[in-house]
Amino acid sequence: MEPKQRIEELTRLLNEAGYRYYVLDDPTMPDFEYDRLLRELEDLEKANPELALPDSPTKRVGGQAVSTFDEVTHAVPLMSLQDVFSMEELDDFLARTQEAVPGASFSVEPKIDGLSVALEYENGQFVRGATRGNGVVGEDVTENLKTIRSIPMTLENAPARLIVRGEVFMPKKAFQTLNETLEENGEKTFANPRNAAAGSVRTKDTKVTARRKLDILVFNVQLAEGKTFSSHVETLEYLKSLHFKVIPYKCLSDREKIHAEVTRINKERRKLSCDIDGAVIKLDDLAAREFLGATAKFPRWAVAYKYPPEEKETLVEDIVVQVGRTGVLTPKAVVAPVRLAGTTVTNATLHNQDFISRLDIRVGDTVRIRKAGEIIPEILEVNLSKRPEGAQPYFLPKKCPVCGAAVERDEDGAFLRCTGAECPAQLSRNIAHFVSRDAMDIEGLGSAIVDSLIEKGAIHSPADIYYLTLDALAGLWKSGTKAAQKLLSAIEASKQQDVSRLIFALGIRQVGAKTGKSLASYFGSLETLMDASLEELTQVPDIGEVTARSIYEWFAQPQSRHMLRRLKEAGVNFESKRVVTDTRFAGKTIVLTGALTRFTREEATEKIELFGGKASGSVSKKTSFVVAGENAGSKERKARELGIPVLTEDEFLEMLS
Missing domain, CATH: 1.10.287.610 (Helix hairpin bin)
Structure with a gap:
């Protein structure tokens, strides 16, 4: 074919x-x-x-990064709805509407707690997506919305121009997973799924949006050129026929049945995949909607019934600290069991020391608690009137509760992190990083094998990798000893890696692969680096005070020294093969772009750095020259606009020879 x-x-x-x-x-x-x-x-x-x-x-x-979001003026305003908070207020709306429109029926739909957007199509092709903004002007988030799998990119038999409105949301499971990952990495978590959805749609990196597993439910036709509809329900069925994911609804006219449906949605909300904060009741007849019109702020033909959040009081029985895979200390409140949002809650996240101190949470306190996004139990406030005498302020420990190493605050001061190089809580992640491609590059030592070895007690530190035997690896593969022997060969070969890879593999905060190369070139050996003073570290090009302090303090830890001693005894190379002797590219910043055919990008970067240059991923006024392969694209264009020399691969090879 x-x-x-x-x-x-x-x-x-x-x-x-x-x-x-x-x-x-x-x-x-x-x-x-x-x-x-x-x-x-x-x-x-x-x-x-x-x-x-x-x-x-x-x-x-995803993959297209944006620096700013352009403004979009909505062809049809995206209006907000009047909120009602009781059945009496809902009845007032129903009575008023049915008096003006006798026999009126209403669509009753769940109110998704997400981010409202408009999707625009021309001749069946998705051309623009915009946030609601103030209802008249929103932001162009087209590229981010393209990553949402339930938004169709192409419509069959669609009008020449179609604009639909929907609510982007983050499913509860995705929200829970995201927050767990953020918390594990010592990053700020989202307060609820709505904030997570809004933040994900408005991020500047579309790859981040794609990873967030967002979804959408469409609930309105804003504009459909050449199409006429008599009812709202008819528009929803039309949207279904175009393969949109449409909001579930029931069309009802009886007041008691509308009450029952609003109540049913509230009772069933915990079973839904997404977070909702109410029900929307809309007049179904589109001509009658035109007749009723709108106030300056809201349409007169719809309201949003808001459900009150479920909150209860409980007792803080204890505060425990867990150490995550990245070394972050996460405090949790152990609370007296309380039924909340359909499940029994026995603990609540406390995030970090700042959160504990701000609310002044103490063991023995009575606290008000709820579930963020119907999922994650969180403490809202302390009932000070019920505080017992003698309750003491709580502070996170100064040493890791797992390994006893010192803890340090992150740069932003929000999280505490264990500094132990051999901390058991971080072992799996540390080894995964140690053996990764840009580090020691030990093929065959995947996460499943690592976890099995940890479970067997065969490894307690990355250094233990170099003391593994055939017996220790026995039984981990169905194929017998062949795979084990192959792994042992890969481990042995990794001992000869350049020390720059080992420096990166150690997992020192702020030290990436490039910094590892800079340190290796500057100091020549790991032993020299280990004994470097803080002042000496700050002399290394591209290393600031924060990074220098992180390196200095890591090497000062007893666990770090123990691990390095065992690596040295195992025969792992501590010397640099990257000492710069040819400085032809010294002081030059070089950008590689397009598909290179004469060598890989890694090989080209290696050559640039070996000759004292710096390989960069973006073109700026500081760029010395650009090496352009096939389909070079925007970087080549920008270089020419700035008057920066653009070389072919052959010209670059000539410079290397």
């Missing part, structure tokens, strides 16, 4: 599978098959970029 035909076929198959999975929740293609076909499509598009279709599923992973 010709590449063009196969690309078209794969795009159609994968988009249909995506629609069944993300919109209908009725998957028809196994994940393995989907991934296999997607890889085939990626390879075909890479070889034939001109044949890639606008609605290709490969464009859903």
